[in-house]
Amino acid sequence: MLNMAKPTPREQWIDVNGYRLWVQIHPAPASPDERAPLVFLHEGLGAIGFWRDLPARLARQTGRAAVVFDRRGYGRSSPCTEMRQIDYLHVEAYQFFPPLLDRLNIQKAVLIGHSDGGSIALLFGAKFPQRCTGIVTEAAHVFVDETTLTGIREAVTAYRGKLRPRLKRYHGEQTDAVFFAWADTWLAPWFRAWRITDDIAGVQCPVLAIQGADDPYGEPAQVEAIVHSVAGPARPLIMPGVGHAPHLEAREAFTAALVEFAENLKE
Numbered sequence: 034m035l036n037m038a039k040p041t042p043r044e045q046w047i048d049v050n051g052y053r054l055w056v057q058i059h060p061a062p063a064s065p066d067e068r069a070p071l072v073f074l075h076e077g078l079g080a081i082g083f084w085r086d087l088p089a090r091l092a093r094q095t096g097r098a099a100v101v102f103d104r105r106g107y108g109r110s111s112p113c114t115e116m117r118q119i120d121y122l123h124v125e126a127y128q129f130f131p132p133l134l135d136r137l138n139i140q141k142a143v144l145i146g147h148s149d150g151g152s153i154a155l156l157f158g159a160k161f162p163q164r165c166t167g168i169v170t171e172a173a174h175v176f177v178d179e180t181t182l183t184g185i186r187e188a189v190t191a192y193r194g195k196l197r198p199r200l201k202r203y204h205g206e207q208t209d210a211v212f213f214a215w216a217d218t219w220l221a222p223w224f225r226a227w228r229i230t231d232d233i234a235g236v237q238c239p240v241l242a243i244q245g246a247d248d249p250y251g252e253p254a255q256v257e258a259i260v261h262s263v264a265g266p267a268r269p270l271i272m273p274g275v276g277h278a279p280h281l282e283a284r285e286a287f288t289a290a291l292v293e294f295a296e297n298l299k300e
Contacts, residue, residue, distance in 0.1 A: 042089065047102070049132050055109035056137070057081055059092040059099040069166040069300050070098040072134070072142040074150030076172075077215040080108030080203040083147075087280050090288060091145075095295040100137065105129065106214065112207055117218045119227055122149060126156035131164075140164065141300060145291070147171045148250065148277070149215075152229065155259065159235035166300045169241045169291055172248055172277050175258045176228040177219070184250040184277075185219050192216075236263035241294045245275030245282065 043058045061068070071091055075083055081101045088099035104125060106113030118124075130153065134142065143166050146154035151173025158165040174181065188196065192212055201208045218224055242259040244251060253271055260267040270290060272279050279287045 047133060047136050049105075049129055049136065052105040052111040052113075052129075054102050054105060054111070054133060055081065056100065056102040056133075057088075058137075059089045059101075061092055061096055061098040068095075068097045069141045069143050069298075070100055070139060071095065071295070072139065072144055073099065073101045074130075074144065074146035074153050075101075075104065075107070076148035076150055077219075078200060078211060079147065079150070082108070082203050085281065087288070091291060091295075094288070094292050097143065097295065100139070100142075102133065106207060107211060108203055108207075112210065113214070117214055119224060121218065122152050122229070123156055123232070126153045127160055130157050131161060134164065141166050143167045143169070143295060143298065145169045145171070146173060147280070148173060155233040155236055155240075155263070156229060158238060158240075159233045159263075162235055162237040165236070165238040167239045167241070167294060167298045168236065169243065169294060170259060171243045171279055171287075172245065172251055172255075173242070173259060174251055174255055175230050175233065175262065176255070177225050178252045178254065180248075180252045181250050182220065185216055187249070189216050189220075230258055230262040233259070233262050234264060237265040239265055239294070239298065240267040241270060241290065242267060243270045243272065243279055243287070243290065245277060245279050246271050246273045247275060248277045250277045 047054045047056050080103050088101050092099040103110040141164050144154035151170030154168050158168050204211045240263050242256045244256045256269045260269050272283050275282045
């Protein structure tokens with residue numbers, strides 16, 4: 034039986050390509066084998082804190098270590114000094130995520146990505162299939178849809194009210210840069226052409242694609258496209274009455290789905 038005591042997470046800075054990334058590691062409970070860790074990739078406005086206690090809970094329930102980090106430009110990590118281009122998620126998946134795993138001595142991982150983080154997880158899994166044991170996407174995007182654009186326009190309005198103070202708790206002085214890098218990129222006319230369905234065809238590991246049926250930032254067609262684009266076994270999970278953050282809005286059902294997914298992985 035797994036030790037259900039709550040271990041203390043380890044926190045550290047990791048230097049990657051000239052940036053300092055803030056990393057939090059929840060150790061795995063004692064288990065007879067060393068399983069691939071869970072690595073979390075946050076959303077486009079997110080940070081470590083957006084996951085709440087999910088990494089710690091999943092570490093205890095799956096027997097796998099859980100790694101959470103702030104991408105460059107987010108949370109406590111270094112500000113991002115580059116202007117975003119149409120391939121900004123590819124850059125994260127191909128140039129920054131692999132060396133982070135290397136510095137953490139992670140050869141293979143189970144990736145859990147929310148929104149932008151889910152897109153990064155799929156891109157990484159296709160480019161480096163030998164390093165992925167499984168991928169869980171939560172509200173990930175693989176193309177630009179009208180629901181996404183409408184939701185972002187509404188977020189721009191909300192940012193002038195209560196949204197900015199809420200985000201500042203996580204991003205501090207980087208808050209405006211985080212928000213407008215996300216909103217301005219997705220709303221730019223040149224970004225309408227963004228689509229990664231062909232880019233993720235190389236994903237060979239099992240995929241669980243989750244989305245809330247009432248997600249204001251994406252249509253169910255996103256999940257359908259993910260399932261039909263990847264090469265490996267993929268299962269859709271549309272959660273009724275749930276919005277953009279199933280891990281918060283349907284906490285127990287989301288956790289149960291991830292635990293079941295992790296238990297059925299071979300490594």
